[in-house]
Amino acid sequence: MxxxxxxxxxxxxxxxxxxxxxxxxxxxxxxxxxxxxxxxxxxxxxxxxxxxxxxxxxxxxxxxxxxxxxxxxxxxxxxxxxxxxxxxxxxxxxxxxxxxxxxxxxxxxxxxxxxxxxxxxxxxxxxxxxxxxxxxxxxxxVHPSTYRLKGDDSKDLRMCEYEIFATQSSIGSVSDDGSDTQVLKHVFISIPEAAVAPSAVEDLSIGTILPDFENSKDGETSLAHLYEKSNHKDNFFLLKFWADADFHLDQTMDQKYELNARFQLDQNRPLEVTTQVYSFSKEAMRKEQNPQCFEENGRTYFELNWEFCEYGKGFIERLLLLSPNKDKMNVVLQHFAMLTYVKDSTTGEILIVLAQMFEVSRTEGHGQNVYHLIQTSP
Structure with a gap:
């Protein structure tokens, strides 16, 4: 940027x-x-x-x-x-x-x-x-203009792409050839595949963000608990996003809000992916998936592709109603966070954990930074 x-x-x-x-x-x-x-x-x-x-x-x-x-x-x-x-x-x-x-x-x-x-x-x-x-x-x-991924010490799983976006289309209308009308897409946040490189990210003490991921509903999937029981502590990251909120919400059109992400694995294995949404440090909702691995160019991948539920859609649209006052939007976002973790569904082994925090960008476009979460001495 x-x-x-x-x-x-x-x-x-x-x-x-x-x-x-x-x-x-x-x-x-x-x-x-x-x-x-x-x-x-x-x-x-x-x-x-x-x-x-x-x-x-x-x-x-x-x-x-x-x-x-x-x-x-x-x-x-x-x-x-x-x-x-x-x-x-x-x-x-x-x-x-x-x-x-x-x-x-x-x-x-x-x-x-x-x-x-x-x-x-x-x-x-x-x-x-x-x-x-x-x-x-x-x-x-506050943050650099380029995204840097951690080095080659986490070989089991690595993130390749991550994107949250909105699409708008005319309600119930089709084009002359019978296909859907043109869909307008707006990307709020994105880490493109071309930006992923095996170079070191900044380290950040995990203790600085634990209060934002403190209270999970089951008491066993808070960020602190996941870190404590994981054997892959090198695979804990904070994704800090500065979102492009310059999006015109057209009430005459149909909106969808989606998340797409792609990960590369060392081998084909059964997976369980959990995403928890936190509001005021408490878990507000949870989504669980069992994505299937696939081979592409001799490598193993899996993808997350899902549409935001009514809770997520309502949150985004209420946030957009505060535009163009980005200060107010950021006041709301300071109480909002997401936590995604991937496990081997057979062994229960935690492969990667992604804490996600958000602000609205004050400049054109979106930005991102990635921090490697580490435990520091008190």
């Missing part, structure tokens, strides 16, 4: 963010010893703060993943990191939070009870979450 030309990108800030080794623990401390008082921030700090406010808009409780470190941070911590990288001056997340609140109150006073916004209120609007930042590509500091 192409990065936007944001105000903070011309001086190489993206490069600095990824190369500097910032001690985020120091930036997140509760006290502000040795730091300026919040009310007397110098002009260079204020400039860096404004840039960071646009790069990192309000994101609710969802954390921001830094691929370099395999860790997740809150918005205020990321703003503090940015200020330190740009100016060399430290601010704690509490100081950042206080400064945001001060600006929001100042904006309220400027607006007054009956007047509109003033020319100086733009930053306050961003601070209060009332206005989506313009001209800054939020994705450029």
């Amino acid at each position: 192409t990065s936007g030309a944001g105000e903070g990108s011309e001086d190489g800030s993206e490069k600095n963010v990824k190369q500097e080794n910032v001690d985020s623990a120091n930036l997140s401390t509760e006290d502000g010893n040795g730091m300026d008082d919040d009310g007397v921030w110098s002009s260079d700090i204020e400039v860096a703060f404004k840039e960071a406010m646009e790069i990192y808009p309000p994101c609710g409780r969802r954390k921001i993943i830094l691929p370099d470190e395999g860790k997740m941070y809150g918005r205020n911590e990321m703003i503090a990191r940015y200020i330190y990288i740009k100016t060399g001056k430290k601010r704690t997340r509490k100081q950042v939070s206080s400064h945001i609140q001060v600006l929001a109150r100042r904006t309220d006073r400027e607006k007054g009870p009956t007047t509109g916004t003033t020319g100086n209120s733009a930053l306050g609007d961003v601070a209060a979450g009332n206005r989506r930042p313009q001209k800054v590509d939020i994705l450029r500091l």
